Amino acid sequence: MPILRSLIQTYKQLLTAGQTVLDDLPAEALYWRPPLPHHDFNNRSCGEWLITMAGGVEYVINGLLSNYWDYPAEWTMRETLSTPGHLQAYFCDVISLTSKLETTLTDADLPKIIYLPNPRQTTIGELLVERLALAAQHYGQALALARLLTARPR
Numbered sequence: 001m002p003i004l005r006s007l008i009q010t011y012k013q014l015l016t017a018g019q020t021v022l023d024d025l026p027a028e029a030l031y032w033r034p035p036l037p038h039h040d041f042n043n044r045s046c047g048e049w050l051i052t053m054a055g056g057v058e059y060v061i062n063g064l065l066s067n068y069w070d071y072p073a074e075w076t077m078r079e080t081l082s083t084p085g086h087l088q089a090y091f092c093d094v095i096s097l098t099s100k101l102e103t104t105l106t107d108a109d110l111p112k113i114i115y116l117p118n119p120r121q122t123t124i125g126e127l128l129v130e131r132l133a134l135a136a137q138h139y140g141q142a143l144a145l146a147r148l149l150t151a152r153p154r
Contacts, residue, residue, distance in 0.1 A: 008102040018050050019091050021146045022084045029149045049142035051076050053135045054094045060131040061101050069117045
């Protein structure tokens with residue numbers, strides 16, 4: 001299997017797994033945050049972890065497709081994606097965008113050097129792998145919190 005196709009397939013599987021988390025999560029628990037004894041900026045709700053995952057994927061793919069390197073803040077706010085249904089629709093949009101990347105790039109594009117706005121240079125392949133690893137981490141955080149929220153006392 002070509003490398004790019006494998007990466008894109010893994011992105012789609014991760015996004016689909018995020019949708020499954022949403023299916024299993026009660027709507028009232030979407031933005032619930034566990035209480036912590038001290039202020040922690042990583043104290044996110046399950047919905048926020050999922051938005052961060054999909055938003056990061058969208059950021060990288062939009063950057064590669066159109067050189068638009070701006071984080072999708074406006075339409076990925078908790079107020080905009082206030083229900084599991086809205087978040088599901090957003091995931092579908094990101095999956096569709098991921099499919100566009102698959103039709104635009106080939107394995108020959110992966111070693112090409114790109115310059116990010118932060119300023120940093122990297123290759124397309126490195127950027128896709130880095131974002132995939134970060135998205136997987138965000139998914140794992142969302143999944144762990146969702147399991148905590150849906151656990152039944154014995």
